[in-house]
Amino acid sequence: MPAIRKLLRHAKIETAGGKRKCHRKQDEHKILKGDACLVIRDADGRAKNYCVECALPILDQARDDLNALAAELGLNEPGSVAPSAGSHHVRGSTAAGREP
Ligand SMILES: [Zn+2]
Numbered sequence: 263m264p265a266i267r268k269l270l271r272h273a274k275i276e277t278a279g280g281k282r283k284c285h286r287k288q289d290e291h292k293i294l295k296g297d298a299c300l301v302i303r304d305a306d307g308r309a310k311n312y313c314v315e316c317a318l319p320i321l322d323q324a325r326d327d328l329n330a331l332a333a334e335l336g337l338n339e340p341g342s343v344a345p346s347a348g349s350h351h352v353r354g355s356t357a358a359g360r361e362p
Contacts (some may be wrong), residue, residue: 272304273303274300276298276299276301277297277298278294278297281293281294284311284312284316285310286313287313291315293313298314299311299314300316300321302320
């Protein structure tokens with residue numbers, strides 16, 4: 263038994279043992295045998311497969327959500343995670359990075 267509670271129990275990466283459909287684009291995206299795919303199990307126990315292309319934004323969203331949770335607890339030091347937030351000053355280019 264892990265001492266720390268696992269939050270993402272319903273998400274895992276599997277290697278497809280056979281052809282699977284990507285849930286997001288069922289007609290266009292195919293997950294072939296041997297491909298890695300993201301499997302998300304719903305509350306009702308049904309699993310949905312996502313190809314790598316579709317998994318990335320899902321993982322990005324999850325990362326944002328986790329960051330937001332951590333931020334609410336005050337765990338995110340400004341600058342420790344966000345890139346180029348004040349280590350050096352570049353005039354005129356406030357590019358890079360998203361608004362918090
Ligand atoms: Zn897909």
